[in-house]
Each structure stands twice: as structure tokens, then as C-alpha cells.
Amino acid sequence: MDARAASRPVDQNVRLEVQDLIARYVDAIDQDRLEEWPELFVEKCRYLITSAESDADGLPHGVIYADSRGMLRDRVSALREANIYEQQRYRHVVGPIRVEAESEMIVQARSHFLVVRTMHTGDATLFASGIYRDRIDVSCIPYRFIERIVVTDSHKFDTLLAIPL
Amino acid sequence: MQQPEQASHQASHQVSHQVSHQVSWPSSELTLVPFRLYTDAEQYALEQERIFKGPTWSYLCLAAEIPNRGDYLVSSVGETPVVVTRSASGELNAFVNRCAHRGSLLCLKRRGNGDGITCVYHGWSYDLAGNLTSVAFERGVKRQGGMPAEFKRSEHNLRKLRVAEFCGLIFGSFDQGVPDLETYLGAEIAARIRRVLKRPVKVLGRTTQVLPNNWKLYFENVKDSYHASILHLFFTTFEISRLSQQGGIIVDDGGGNHASYSIMDRSIGNAEYREQALRSAKDDYRLEDSSVVEGVDEFGDGVMMQILTVFPGFVLQQHLNSIAVRQLVPRGVERSELAWTILGFADDDAAMTERRLKQANLVGPAGYISMEDGAVGGFVQRAVRGLDADAGLLMMGGSDSRSQEFRATEASVRGFWKKYRALMGA
Numbered sequence: 001m002d003a004r005a006a007s008r009p010v011d012q013n014v015r016l017e018v019q020d021l022i023a024r025y026v027d028a029i030d031q032d033r034l035e036e037w038p039e040l041f042v043e044k045c046r047y048l049i050t051s052a053e054s055d056a057d058g059l060p061h062g063v064i065y066a067d068s069r070g071m072l073r074d075r076v077s078a079l080r081e082a083n084i085y086e087q088q089r090y091r092h093v094v095g096p097i098r099v100e101a102e103s104e105m106i107v108q109a110r111s112h113f114l115v116v117r118t119m120h121t122g123d124a125t126l127f128a129s130g131i132y133r134d135r136i137d138v139s140c141i142p143y144r145f146i147e148r149i150v151v152t153d154s155h156k157f158d159t160l161l162a163i164p165l
Numbered sequence: 166m167q168q169p170e171q172a173s174h175q176a177s178h179q180v181s182h183q184v185s186h187q188v189s190w191p192s193s194e195l196t197l198v199p200f201r202l203y204t205d206a207e208q209y210a211l212e213q214e215r216i217f218k219g220p221t222w223s224y225l226c227l228a229a230e231i232p233n234r235g236d237y238l239v240s241s242v243g244e245t246p247v248v249v250t251r252s253a254s255g256e257l258n259a260f261v262n263r264c265a266h267r268g269s270l271l272c273l274k275r276r277g278n279g280d281g282i283t284c285v286y287h288g289w290s291y292d293l294a295g296n297l298t299s300v301a302f303e304r305g306v307k308r309q310g311g312m313p314a315e316f317k318r319s320e321h322n323l324r325k326l327r328v329a330e331f332c333g334l335i336f337g338s339f340d341q342g343v344p345d346l347e348t349y350l351g352a353e354i355a356a357r358i359r360r361v362l363k364r365p366v367k368v369l370g371r372t373t374q375v376l377p378n379n380w381k382l383y384f385e386n387v388k389d390s391y392h393a394s395i396l397h398l399f400f401t402t403f404e405i406s407r408l409s410q411q412g413g414i415i416v417d418d419g420g421g422n423h424a425s426y427s428i429m430d431r432s433i434g435n436a437e438y439r440e441q442a443l444r445s446a447k448d449d450y451r452l453e454d455s456s457v458v459e460g461v462d463e464f465g466d467g468v469m470m471q472i473l474t475v476f477p478g479f480v481l482q483q484h485l486n487s488i489a490v491r492q493l494v495p496r497g498v499e500r501s502e503l504a505w506t507i508l509g510f511a512d513d514d515a516a517m518t519e520r521r522l523k524q525a526n527l528v529g530p531a532g533y534i535s536m537e538d539g540a541v542g543g544f545v546q547r548a549v550r551g552l553d554a555d556a557g558l559l560m561m562g563g564s565d566s567r568s569q570e571f572r573a574t575e576a577s578v579r580g581f582w583k584k585y586r587a588l589m590g591a
Contacts, residue, residue: 049531053275054370061370061507064531065522070454081450082398084537156373156502157530160539 008101014138018099018109021136021143026092029163034079037164038072042137045069046147049165051155052130063161075164085162087120090127102135106146109134115165117158128165129153187211187591195579195586196564197556200549203379209498211589216477217243217495219588220343221421222329222336224479224492225249225259227506229333229366235278237293241494242337243477247326248272249335250293253280257330259337260295260323271323295323331355332362334479334490350475351417353568357424357473360464361483369521370507374530378542380478380495381585383503386538387472387480387491388581390414390425390572391561394438394445396541399533401438401445403458404429405485406470409437413570416577420566421476421584423577429460429469457526457533460485463517474577476584484534486517487524499546503539505529 021040028036041047048062066072079085095112102108110133117127130152137144150165188201188208202208217223223242226249231238237250239262246262248271262271264284271282271291281298283290288301297318305311326337329346336346347355376383386392390408393400400406412427438446452458460469463486473481478493492504505528509521528535549555559582562574566583569576585591 050370051372054372059368059370060518060522061372061525062522063372063529065526066454067523068454070452071457071523071526074452074454074457077450077452078399078533082402082447083533084396085540155371156375158375159377159530159543160374160536161531162536 010099010101010107014101014107015097015099017138017141017143018107018136019097021145022094022097022109022111022132022134025145026094030090030092032089034076034163038069038076041069041072041145041148043069045072045145046149047072047145047164048148049150049152049161051152053155055149055151063157064164072164079162083162085160088163089118090163090165091116091118094132105137105139107136107138109136113165125158127158130165187589190586190591191556194564195566195582196559198559198582199556200552203382203546203549204498206498209379209495212495213243213245215590216585216588217245218339220338220340221477221588222338222343222346222349222475223477224475224490225328225335225337227333227366227368227490228257228330228335229368230276230506231257231335233278235280235293236276237272237278237282238276239272239274240337240492242326242339243495246270247337248282249328249337250295252293256294257328257335258294259326259328259335261326263324264289265297265321265323266300291323295325297321297323332358333366334358334362334481336475336479349422351419351422353415354417354422354424354473354475357415357426357471358481360466360468361471361473361481361488365511366488366508367511367513368506369509369518370505370525372505372507372529374503374505374535374539375496376501376503376539376542377499378501378546379498380493380501381581382542382545383493383501383538384474384476384478385578385581386542388423388425388474388577389575390577391575392541393425393572395443396445396537397534398445398447398450399458399527400470401443402447402450403452403455405458405460407438408571408573412468412470412572413568414572414574414577415568416566416580419476419584419587420580420582422474423580424471424473425572425577426468426471427572428467430467456520456523458485458524459520460524461520476581482528484527485524486520487527488521489525489528 047066049064050062093114097111099109112131115128118124133149135147137146186207188199188205191197225240226238231251240247248262250258266289269286281292290299292298303312328337331346394407406427410427415424471483480491482489488508490506494502527533559575566576566580
């Protein structure tokens with residue numbers, strides 16, 4: 001957890017809402033309702049996909065990097081209208097979520113994930129594994145991500161990473 | 166530059182030259198390329214000897230990645246694992262990452278620092294120049310066993326490569342006869358590297374794209390100026406690179422190295438692209454946050470796209486302000502890896518770093534442009550399986566590989582095959 005996170009207790013209802021936000025995130029991506037994905041973030045947000053190695057080396061580059069909800073919407077419109085890639089789908093499996101309070105308004109969450117990618121040909125692979133490091137705005141319902149850092153265990157990606165992790 | 170030992174390894178090259186069964190070409194022309202070149206296992210094995218261990222320079226790493234004495238890094242030349250080091254005296258070295266004793270991998274970490282390397286298997290130790298410095302129990306135990314009197318450590322150093330640095334890029338070669346690096350690059354290509362890498366670089370990130378195709382399909386793709394504005398909507402719609410823009414192709418005399426560049430000019434009309442009804446020229450496609458395609462002219466020459474290759478596997482890329490080097494590594498007949506190092510410069514201010522990080526969304530495995538290049542090689546690879554007699558066509562812009570002041574051409578792809586055939590003796 002980030003140094004900003006205090007060890008104050010987190011209310012059960014807050015935990016349930018965080019869990020719900022993460023469930024909606026996975027559902028939007030895996031069920032191909034990508035248009036809902038940017039709406040789970042606050043307007044001035046930060047989304048970054050990095051690797052454990054880059055993260056440990058303190059390198060700022062992200063395989064995907066966005067610092068606004070607009071940039072996330074652009075990712076979706078590019079996938080729908082602009083980019084060439086073969087039809088594929090993800091299945092996320094997200095483990096138990098650890099939640100700590102940063103302030104009255106913000107909690108930090110950590111969860112571990114696996115993503116299986118299935119191509120339209122039927123070929124399925126374990127595409128990615130890693131950890132989500134989140135900062136979540138809990139000041140109003142629905143909760144939204146202020147920041148979601150996706151740290152993948154491997155720095156290698158097979159062919160391409162089209163759909164966000 | 167290091168002068169490695171020549172001796173024993175030359176012989177094995179000679180032998181493999183005699184037993185080759187390589188794919189035959191329909192003619193001496195460069196316009197017909199047999200598809201079997203992408204699927205044939207013997208061809209692939211021969212390429213390892215004649216191209217990657219032949220008279221070529223392979224990119225190893227950045228000088229900035231091993232800045233300190235004692236730094237080492239694991240890279241590769243073709244499929245051969247190689248260690249690059251900066252020794253105690255500050256000089257650069259490279260040698261095969263393989264113990265001279267039983268052939269075990271020496272360096273197991275990707276990067277590190279130390280005053281030498283010891284094999285975990287039997288404890289043989291080497292200095293950072295690759296010289297054997299000690300052998301465990303060389304004199305035996307309790308005056309029994311040990312190495313015979315004729316064993317000389319100096320005859321069992323690691324297999325060393327020639328090493329050269331240009332603009333902070335470190336290259337290595339197995340071949341003693343290869344011209345020096347700057348001659349190999351050619352004056353025009355060297356100038357195009359200098360144009361970008363004038364200042365000390367700073368590594369912003371690393372990522373690797375595993376490509377489901379033969380290495381040559383990627384290297385052809387990156388040299389192919391014809392496809393760029395047709396396949397990549399982001400190049401065309403946001404006018405980063407169009408064939409109608411001012412620009413050109415530079416191909417070195419040998420054919421293997423190239424640079425393609427274009428000058429961004431948003432005043433050029435859309436007519437030619439509209440006539441072709443290209444998917445990639447989508448005038449109504451808009452970004453909500455356009456910072457990803459907004460560059461500044463940092464090199465002062467108006468060139469906002471330059472892609473440069475050095476045979477057999479190096480790429481230097483400038484897309485707007487996104488700078489990266491890419492190392493192409495063959496990993497089998499139908500697989501290769503593209504290792505990306507995303508760069509900025511040491512004197513970049515915070516705004517420039519942020520601009521580079523945002524524009525990096527154009528490249529890499531998830532790049533608005535590069536994800537498509539990751540896919541097309543696989544499309545070809547899957548389609549050419551089992552087609553023994555057929556060949557692909559490279560007639561755009563003529564039949565030679567000369568530099569041209571336009572980019573509706575496949576001259577630099579033909580240049581690749583010119584260099585390839587010369588090295589393969591085909």
C-alpha cells in the first residue's frame with residue numbers, strides 16, 4: 001500500500017462498494033461493453049499499464065497511459081473504429097481485494113488478476129497476470145477510480161494488447 | 166573497440182556453408198520473394214550462421230543502460246545469448262553468455278553489476294572482458310585430481326564479439342571481417358541516427374512484443390513505407406505520415422539499412438487519399454483528448470516521422486516526439502521478439518517527458534500504430550504455410566533499391582532482400 005494509506009479501519013459498506021466497482025470494471029471489459037469502462041473513472045484520472053520490472057526500476061512509461069477520461073474514451077473509439085486487430089475476448093479472474101483508507105474521501109485497493117485471452121479462432125492463452133493498484137474516490141456513489149495502475153508480472157505481451165487489462 | 170580472438174570458431178562456419186539447402190529464388194530480381202523463406206527450418210538455421218554470425222552488426226543495448234564500471238546486461242545476437250559489459254577500465258565488451266567449460270548459461274539475471282562472472286555449475290570465473298580467471302579445484306583436492314599440466318586458462322576464455330558504439334548505441338559482431346560500424350551504417354544513415362540521438366538519452370520504459378511470425382516479416386514491415394498510411398489509420402487520419410507529404414526513403418549501398426521520413430504538413434489536401442477510399446483516411450474520426458497526436462518540432466527540421474533500420478534487426482523510431490529503439494530477435498521459424506526501449510533525453514523538462522509518455526500510446530504492443538504491425542506479420546505467416554511454390558510481389562516504385570524522394574515505393578524492402586541474398590549467397 002502507498003504511504004498515504006493510514007491503517008484506519010474501513011467500513012464494511014465501503015468494502016462492498018469497492019468490490020462492486022471492481023466487478024463492474026471486469027464485467028464491462030469481459031462482456032464487451034467497453035463504452036462503460038471509461039465511466040468508471042473520474043474525469044481527471046490516471047490509468048497505466050506497466051510491468052513489475054519497469055515498476056521496480058521506477059520507469060514512468062506505460063504500455064497504455066491515460067491521464068484523462070477522454071483518453072480512455074479514445075482507446076475505446078480506436079478499438080471500435082480505427083484499429084485493426086483480430087476479434088478476441090478476455091476473461092478476468094480477480095482475487096480477494098485488500099482495502100485501506102487514505103482519507104475520508106479516498107481508499108486504496110489492491111487485487112491480483114489473471115486474464116485469459118480467447119481469439120476468434122478458439123485459441124485461448126493465459127495472456128496476463130499481475131496486480132491492480134487502485135485509488136478510489138469514495139466521496140459519492142457510484143465509486144470511481146482516481147487511479148488504476150496495472151502492474152503485469154511479465155514485460156512481454158503476445159502479438160498485441162488491444163483491449164485494456 | 167575490442168579485438169577478440171579469432172581462432173577455433175571460424176572452422177565451424179566453413180563446414181555449415183557446404184551443407185546448406187536453402188530456398189531457391191525464381192530469378193536474380195528482387196521483385197519476387199518466395200514464401201518458403203518464412204517457413205523453412207533449414208533456411209532459418211542457415212540465417213543464424215550467415216546473417217547473425219556473419220559480417221553484420223547487431224544492436225545489443227544502449228550505452229546508457231550500462232553506464233557504470235562493472236555493469237552488465239544480457240542481450241542476444243540472433244538466437245545466441247550475449248552478455249555486454251563495461252569493464253573496470255570502462256571499456257565495452259561482449260561475449261557469448263555461455264561458460265567455456267560445459268556450456269551453461271553464465272548470467273542468469275537480465276542486468277547487474279560486479280567485478281566478474283562465476284558460473285553456478287562448476288564455479289569457473291571470468292573477468293568482465295570474458296577472460297577465464299579461475300577454475301574451481303584447478304589443482305585438485307588433497308593433491309588428487311585437478312586439471313592436467315597442459316591445461317591453460319588463457320586458451321579457454323569466453324567467445325568474444327567485436328563491439329562498437331555509435332551515438333550511444335552499442336552493436337556487436339561475431340565477424341572479424343565486418344567493416345567498422347560507421348562504414349557499415351553508411352554516411353546517410355549515420356547522419357539520420359545523429360539527427361535523433363544528439364543528446365544523452367534517458368530510458369523511460371521497456372516492453373517486449375512477441376510476434377507470431379518469422380523475423381523477416383517484421384523487418385520487411387518496418388522498412389515498408391507503402392503500407393504505413395494504408396494500414397495505420399492514426400498515421401493517415403491525424404496526418405502524421407501520408408505518402409502525399411514531403412519526405413523520402415534513404416537506402417544504403419548494401420541495401421540493408423534504410424531511413425524513411427516525412428514532413429508533417431496539414432495544408433496538403435485529402436484528395437488523393439479520398440480517391441483511394443482508404444479505410445485509414447477517416448476524416449470524421451476525432452479524438453476527445455488529442456494530446457497523443459500533438460507533437461513539437463524538436464529537431465527543427467519539420468520531420469515528424471522518421472523510421473530507420475540497420476540490418477539485420479535494429480530500428481530507431483521517431484513518431485512525433487515518441488522516440489524508441491527496437492531490437493528484433495528471431496525465436497524460431499515462426500516466432501520473433503521485438504524488445505522496445507522507450508526513450509527521452511536526459512535534459513527533457515517535465516512537459517516534454519509527459520508529451521513523450523502520452524505519445525508512447527502510438528507504439529509498443531498496445532500502440533495505436535504498432536499493435537497493427539504486431540498483427541500483420543502473423544496474417545502473412547498463417548497464410549503462407551504450405552505454399553511451396555508461390556512468391557510475394559515487390560514491384561511498387563520500380564525494381565531496384567535506390568534512395569527515392571517519394572514513399573509510394575517498396576525500394577527499402579527490396580534493399581533488405583539485396584543484402585540478404587548477398588549474405589546468404591543466394
